[in-house]
Amino acid sequence: MAKLIIANSRTEEMVGDLSLLTPDERVAGGWGAQRLFWFASDGDVLVLPWVAQDRYVDYVLGLTGTDRASLTLVVPPTGYLGEELLTPDRLADEGFRARLREALAGKGIDRIVTAYDDAYVVDLAKHLGIEHALPGFAFSEQGGDALVNSKAAFRAVAAGVGVAIAPGTIAGRPELAESTIGAILGRGDSVIVKKEFAGGGFGNEILATDATVRPAGARNVVLLADADAIKAYVAEKWSWLTGGRDDRLVIEQYFTGSATVYAEFVVADDASHLLGTGEILMEPVAIGEIVPPRSITPEQHVELVDAGRRLCDAFRGLGYRGNISADAIRTGDGRIVFSETNGRLTGSTHLHAVLRDRMLRPDFRGERVMVERAVWSVPSFEGAVDALVAAGLAFDPETGTGVVLTGNYVPVNGKVMYCVVGKDFESAEAVAASLAGLAVAR
Structure with missing residues (x-):
């Protein structure tokens, strides 16, 4: 039996209208899709927006013990936004679907793994006749995954089962947004406003009256001195805050x-x-x-x-x-x-499901710490790998320690994501700190 892996790293339900992403955001999303290689096993079929360079693919599969020759890689024709993302039109392409059906023949697919189970994945599964392989298919078919990822629905569910949430509300109209923001700021607290669908803090802004407030979980802090400033902010940003499609806006107290x-x-x-x-x-x-x-x-x-x-x-x-x-x-x-x-598959799933459960020996699990960061500036992925090996810092399965490059080199920012696996935090942090001074050849 095998898996069908669909690397839809950005979907409309995750980030809103894909056409509103900047070119750099689309490029970063496409490079992020290559991380689905971490979840591949022998015999799997992967649908990718494009295929990363051999050095990256071989590196990942070498660490997970996956035979590259056993994998089938399928790339749909370029879509309306180019080749970076698996946009809906690419997954619906008839030629692609015919090639994918051929690739799946005789595979016995028992699991579909995606970054996100949206309507287009559901439609593809139905077209291929493998609905049974998509966990929770009936729920996903009715758009249920959007419910789980909605920051607005989350607040209702959390409140209903007695889980603590920040003081705040859900606003569907500018007037309610203005009054809620004003009330929180008026009692001396700061505010975080959140798009209903977004990730990584990129759909958030912090609102404050105090210039010393520093952002965490959002890109920036907007200072609002009075009711007129609040009204002007909401009017100017309403379309952005509601995802350009009248989503609901989450407004909460921000905790410094x-x-x-x-x-x-x-x-x-x-x-x-x-x-x-x-x-x-x-x-x-x-x-x-x-x-x-x-x-x-x-x-x-x-x-x-x-x-x-x-x-x-x-x-x-x-x-x-x-x-x-x-x-x-x-x-x-x-x-x-x-x-x-x-x-969905998160930016953390690979740490637990792959680095811990596939790459660490059972006796090391629970005895290792991981420090992952996307801040190492390098000229190339190949150079980073070679530098780690030369310095004796590359991950060693025998000791269960070392540095794993968990992400590919992203050309728009010149950085690569790495994870230091260590016996304790102090040693892991020391290795992470040493990377900045490591000589990396082009």
Whole structure:
């Protein structure tokens, strides 16, 4: 049996109108799609927007022990936005579907793995006659995954099952947005406004009256001095805040001095199974993470997992199947306050499901920490690999330590994502700090 892996790293339900993405955002999304190679096993079929260079593909498959010759790679014709993303028109192309059907013949596909199970994946599964291979197909067929990923729906579900959320509301009209923002700012707190569908903090803005407030979980802080400034801000930004399609706007109190943590689960028929926990590094938006989370106590960790499971079980009862990351913040006064759910493969899934469960020996699991960051400036992926090997820093399965390049080189920013696997945080951080001074050839 084999998997069908569809690398739809950006979808309309995840980020809104794809045509509104900047060229750099589309390029970054396409390079991010190549991370689906981490989830490949012998005999799988992968649908990709394009295929990364051999050095990257061979590197990933070498670490996971996957035979590249056993894989089938299918790339649809270029779409209306080019080749970077698997846009809906590319997945609907009849020639592509015929080639994919041929590639699947005799494979016995028992699982479809996607970045996100949207309507176009559902339609493709139906066309191929492999609906059974898409977990939670009935739920996804009716657009249910959007419910799990909606920051507005999240607040309703969390409140309904007694999970703590930040004070705030959901606004469908500018007038309600103005009054809610004014009320929170008026009591001396700051505000975070969130697009209903977005990820990584890129759909958020922080609103404040204090110029010393620093952003975390959003790109910037907007200073609003009075009611007139609030009204003008909402009028100017309303289309952006609602995704250009009249989505709902989430408005919450912003907690300074907090840490962002998560508990990711695999939601199955029998239960919601914990996959792992971690802490997201914000500078000011997500640039990496540490596993396990450092900024919470053991008691807070229990609360994170227990409340996260309640959230996932609520969605499980509705019919959702797949990964859910229940994201929260540890506030400055020690509370665990949940902020959203992400029902898809996340930027953390590979750390737990691949680096830990496939690449580490069983006796090392639970005995290693991971520090991942997307900040290493290098001239090329090949140069980064060679430099790690020359310095003796490359990941070693025998010791269960070293540096793994978890992402490909992204040409729009000249950086590569890496993960340091260490015996403790201090040694992992020391290795991460040393990378900045490592000589990397072109």
